[in-house]
Amino acid sequence: MNSNSLADQTLAQLSNWLMYSAIAVYLMAFLAACAEWAFGNTGRIARASATDPAGSVARDDEPSAPVGGTTPGSTSVLVPTSTTVRRKAPPGGHGAAGDSPRADVLGRTSVSLTLLAFVLHAGSIVTRGLSVARPPWGNMYEFSTAFALAAVGAYLAVLALRKNVRWLAVPILLSVLLTLGLAVTILYVDSAQLVPALHSYWLWIHVSAAIVSGGVFHIGAVVTLLFIGRDRWEAAVAKGRAGGRLATVWGRLPSAGSLDKLSYRLNVLVFPLWTFAVIAGAVWAEAAWGRYWGWDPKETWAFITWVAYAAYLHARATAGWKGRRAACLGLIAFSTFVFNYYGVNIFITGLHSYGGLPTK
Amino acid sequence: MRTALVLLLLLALAAVPGSLVPQQERQPAQAADFRRNNPDLSNVLDTLGVFNVFATPWFAAVYLLLFVSLAGCIVPRCGQYLRALRAHPPTAPRVLSRLPEHTYWIAPAADADDALRAAVDVLRGRRFRVAAGPGGDGWVAAEKGYLREAGNLVFHLALFGMLVALAIGNLFGTTGQKLILQGDGFTNTSTQYDDFTPGTLATGDDLEPFSFRLKSFHAAYQPTGPQRGTASAFEARISYTAAEGATPRDARVRVNEPLEVNGTKVFLVSHGYAPVVTVRDGKGDVAWKGPVAFLPQDNNLRSVGVVKAPDAVDAKGRPDQLGFTGLFLPTVQLDANGWVSTFPAPDDPVLVLTAYHGDLGMNSGIPQNVYQLDTERATQFRNADGTPYAKALRPGDRMTLPDGAGSLSFDGIRQWAGFQVARDPSNGTALWSSVAMGAGLCASLFVRRRRVWVRVRPHTGTDTSSGIEIEVAGLERGSSDRLGEEVGEIAAELRVRTLAACHDTSNSRTQERP
Numbered sequence: 001m002n003s004n005s006l007a008d009q010t011l012a013q014l015s016n017w018l019m020y021s022a023i024a025v026y027l028m029a030f031l032a033a034c035a036e037w038a039f040g041n042t043g044r045i046a047r048a049s050a051t052d053p054a055g056s057v058a059r060d061d062e063p064s065a066p067v068g069g070t071t072p073g074s075t076s077v078l079v080p081t082s083t084t085v086r087r088k089a090p091p092g093g094h095g096a097a098g099d100s101p102r103a104d105v106l107g108r109t110s111v112s113l114t115l116l117a118f119v120l121h122a123g124s125i126v127t128r129g130l131s132v133a134r135p136p137w138g139n140m141y142e143f144s145t146a147f148a149l150a151a152v153g154a155y156l157a158v159l160a161l162r163k164n165v166r167w168l169a170v171p172i173l174l175s176v177l178l179t180l181g182l183a184v185t186i187l188y189v190d191s192a193q194l195v196p197a198l199h200s201y202w203l204w205i206h207v208s209a210a211i212v213s214g215g216v217f218h219i220g221a222v223v224t225l226l227f228i229g230r231d232r233w234e235a236a237v238a239k240g241r242a243g244g245r246l247a248t249v250w251g252r253l254p255s256a257g258s259l260d261k262l263s264y265r266l267n268v269l270v271f272p273l274w275t276f277a278v279i280a281g282a283v284w285a286e287a288a289w290g291r292y293w294g295w296d297p298k299e300t301w302a303f304i305t306w307v308a309y310a311a312y313l314h315a316r317a318t319a320g321w322k323g324r325r326a327a328c329l330g331l332i333a334f335s336t337f338v339f340n341y342y343g344v345n346i347f348i349t350g351l352h353s354y355g356g357l358p359t360k
Numbered sequence: 361m362r363t364a365l366v367l368l369l370l371l372a373l374a375a376v377p378g379s380l381v382p383q384q385e386r387q388p389a390q391a392a393d394f395r396r397n398n399p400d401l402s403n404v405l406d407t408l409g410v411f412n413v414f415a416t417p418w419f420a421a422v423y424l425l426l427f428v429s430l431a432g433c434i435v436p437r438c439g440q441y442l443r444a445l446r447a448h449p450p451t452a453p454r455v456l457s458r459l460p461e462h463t464y465w466i467a468p469a470a471d472a473d474d475a476l477r478a479a480v481d482v483l484r485g486r487r488f489r490v491a492a493g494p495g496g497d498g499w500v501a502a503e504k505g506y507l508r509e510a511g512n513l514v515f516h517l518a519l520f521g522m523l524v525a526l527a528i529g530n531l532f533g534t535t536g537q538k539l540i541l542q543g544d545g546f547t548n549t550s551t552q553y554d555d556f557t558p559g560t561l562a563t564g565d566d567l568e569p570f571s572f573r574l575k576s577f578h579a580a581y582q583p584t585g586p587q588r589g590t591a592s593a594f595e596a597r598i599s600y601t602a603a604e605g606a607t608p609r610d611a612r613v614r615v616n617e618p619l620e621v622n623g624t625k626v627f628l629v630s631h632g633y634a635p636v637v638t639v640r641d642g643k644g645d646v647a648w649k650g651p652v653a654f655l656p657q658d659n660n661l662r663s664v665g666v667v668k669a670p671d672a673v674d675a676k677g678r679p680d681q682l683g684f685t686g687l688f689l690p691t692v693q694l695d696a697n698g699w700v701s702t703f704p705a706p707d708d709p710v711l712v713l714t715a716y717h718g719d720l721g722m723n724s725g726i727p728q729n730v731y732q733l734d735t736e737r738a739t740q741f742r743n744a745d746g747t748p749y750a751k752a753l754r755p756g757d758r759m760t761l762p763d764g765a766g767s768l769s770f771d772g773i774r775q776w777a778g779f780q781v782a783r784d785p786s787n788g789t790a791l792w793s794s795v796a797m798g799a800g801l802c803a804s805l806f807v808r809r810r811r812v813w814v815r816v817r818p819h820t821g822t823d824t825s826s827g828i829e830i831e832v833a834g835l836e837r838g839s840s841d842r843l844g845e846e847v848g849e850i851a852a853e854l855r856v857r858t859l860a861a862c863h864d865t866s867n868s869r870t871q872e873r874p
Contacts, residue, residue: 271805275797292784296386300375
């Protein structure tokens with residue numbers, strides 16, 4: 001039953017080394033990303049528009065390519081598609097590096113390092129799982145590391161989808177480093193077998209859905225936070241003010257419109273998955289405890305998170321709530337997710353209390 | 361929508377106290393602790409119903425209002441949707457170039473009707489629903505993505521399904537708990553339960569007529585390491601008969617693996633130890649003999665329990681009830697905090713008891729909790745120095761009470777398992793509602809509803825005498841980058857088609873470039 005063979009112990013040890021290596025490389029990636037911001041600049045166009053807000057015209061998106069341009073044959077008047085300009089806003093920035101090639105190299109280095117760290121991190125989780133022959137998310141240490149992996153994975157995925165989101169690196173890597181730091185120090189437990197309550201294939205389904213949702217919600221929340229900052233800055237610039245102390249940061253971010261759209265898409269993409277995670281949890285609860293919903297604190301907070309995200313989605317389509325107010329709801333929704341994890345596991349006793357934390 | 365939004369936020373907020381304050385039904389022990397520690401606060405909370413949030417009228421009010429507002433929104437929308445399904449896509453706007461996605465070109469020597477026909481083909485080929493305007497200043501209107509609204513409606517209707525499931529579960533479901541000693545049996549009738557909670561409209565008379573016997577219980581624990589003592593497996597081996605007179609069958613019930621008998625499920629929810637004791641009274645007769653279930657208090661199964669001998673007599677033969685209360689420690693250790701258990705398996709079991717005699721209230725007719733001793737009118741046995749008389753026993757040991765009042769011998773240990781037996785007729789409704797919810801949600805979030813118009817009109821250029829102008833435009837609620845691509849693709853396809861058509865009809869003419 002208890003397979004604590006030498007090979008398994010070696011694997012568990014390897015998992016820990018990989019985790020420490022991953023943290024070291026994430027730290028380097030984080031420093032490189034910070035350096036990109038430090039050595040980058042706001043970019044010529046953005047600087048000009050910030051000094052002369054009235055003189056610039058901007059669009060939320062890049063113009064879409066003229067259609068049908070290469071078809072052989074007749075014709076010809078091709079007009080670019082029209083895009084309406086709602087408010088005079090400074091143009092979207094070019095990212096952390098601005099137009100500095102030196103900073104751009106730093107940013108690229110940061111991405112490469114993040115990728116390397118991601119591989120080490122994934123290796124650590126896989127070896128941890130192999131060492132105990134079960135899904136490696138049975139306690140808070142394992143859940144935290146998997147959650148951080150999902151967040152980095154989501155960041156890299158958005159990056160791979162042609163989107164230049166390198167400006168996300170600093171906040172994402174910071175929270176990943178904090179999560180992993182907390183995991184290896186306070187939440188750490190040696191690899192071990194699961195309590196009988198977790199002996200179920202639903203562990204794969206329910207928990208992995210929750211982990212992936214968490215990772216993407218996290219990115220969504222970071223983008224939402226940046227949207228609020230950028231939006232305030234745009235409003236300030238539109239009124240002819242400088243835009244505060246962090247103006248250099250906001251100026252380099254994409255336009256508020258595209259940040260808002262990105263955060264919405266991330267949240268919308270993963271909301272059905274979170275719904276599925278909650279439903280899968282209910283199905284599991286029915287199999288384990290004989291009722292699909294019992295208002296256990298974890299269930300209650302999963303419900304609260306779900307309702308908060310539902311409110312966010314509705315707010316996006318409600319007049320008077322669009323924009324910053326909806327964004328605030330998005331942040332509240334994410335904070336309920338975070339509380340559901342740390343708060344409920346640590347401070348509230350319930351049926352989900354198997355964090356593996358040493359008892360006080 | 362604004363009302364619904366506010367109610368959604370209110371619902372989330374209303375659920376919060378239910379997770380922070382221990383709930384009476386779910387965690388009675390913690391709730392009692394909480395009440396003891398915060399008596400004043402508890403009175404306030406009690407009036408507000410915070411110890412049972414999810415059954416309070418105000419919580420129900422929030423979600424019922426939400427459902428009312430939802431119905432007010434969904435019912436008209438269903439009607440609108442059905443009308444939209446029957447209706448044609450709307451007429452092309454007058455000025456297509458104002459739409460967010462728009463392109464146009466001039467096809468010389470192409471026929472307007474052919475172009476319109478080609479447009480209908482292209483759009484139908486892309487699975488659009490198409491309507492064509494009258495000739496002349498011809499246009500084609502097309503729409504796609506009706507599933508978006510359908511999904512949205514299905515999702516919201518499925519929420520009503522959930523509400524119905526909740527109601528069915530509360531009205532007709534039954535749950536009960538039963539603690540069974542190794543070797544003992546259980547028949548599924550309401551009187552046999554330790555604790556039976558039928559739904560509001562469930563009687564408990566029509567329970568599934570099965571019975572089972574707990575043959576043995578097995579538990580395995582981590583023997584070493586930081587998680588020493590954490591259980592790694594529980595298994596109850598039972599023999600059950602599905603109905604009266606049916607042949608008994610063997611089954612294993614584990615956590616996550618309930619036994620199911622015709623829709624009623626038997627879950628393994630707890631386990632513990634039952635010390636087997638023999639109590640002799642003052643005359644030396646056996647006053648009580650058998651296993652007594654002790655209830656676990658922590659992960660290492662430090663358990664508390666009582667032994668009662670209601671028929672005991674004193675040395676002179678007068679009734680003198682005997683009662684024992686104390687701890688059972690599977691692996692004993694005596695440290696600064698008193699008696700503790702360091703491991704849940706019975707490696708070094710010890711029973712620590714203190715004893716009472718007198719009137720234990722067991723003949724009063726008032727039902728008693730079998731796990732508690734009513735010591736109000738009883739006297740505790742004391743040592744010569746006045747300290748309470750207590751003794752730690754290992755299996756085989758015997759404690760002799762002072763003044764020849766009797767004795768108790770610790771004969772051995774048996775295990776018990778706690779089962780929850782539940783029947784919830786709403787499981788199916790809840791499952792299918794949630795499946796519909798998931799599917800509807802995906803459709804409503806990921807299907808894009810968009811309209812495309814094609815307008816063809818004679819080109820009135822300066823140099824060419826014949827030719828038509830073809831416009832393609834698209835509209836989507838909530839902008840998307842994909843609409844631009846789609847309009848582009850449709851335009852490109854249409855252009856190839858009109859070009860081919862014009863080659864067929866006029867082979868001799870050469871193409872001109874304006």
